Amino acid sequence: MLLSGEEGTEQEVTMATKNQGFQAVVELCDNCGRETSHEVSVQIRTESKKKENAEFSREPYRVTKCQTCGETNSQRMNNA
Numbered sequence: 001m002l003l004s005g006e007e008g009t010e011q012e013v014t015m016a017t018k019n020q021g022f023q024a025v026v027e028l029c030d031n032c033g034r035e036t037s038h039e040v041s042v043q044i045r046t047e048s049k050k051k052e053n054a055e056f057s058r059e060p061y062r063v064t065k066c067q068t069c070g071e072t073n074s075q076r077m078n079n080a
């Protein structure tokens with residue numbers, strides 16, 4: 001029984017797990033003034049604008065961090 005094929009699959013799984021949590025994408029950085037590699041992640045932020053409102057709205061934000069200058073930008077994903 002040959003296991004070489006399975007070993008190859010196992011390596012791919014390990015690499016995929018390593019990159020879990022964020023993606024690296026090339027986007028324009030305003031601070032750098034050019035396209036740089038950005039670390040992209042999604043954060044759930046709790047918004048509580050009204051004190052009377054007991055219910056907090058949890059909004060997903062797309063957060064990008066420039067790998068060159070460290071500038072971070074967050075953009076709300078729900079524009080409703």
Ligand SMILES: [Zn+2]
Binds near residue numbers: 036
């Ligand atoms: Zn930058």
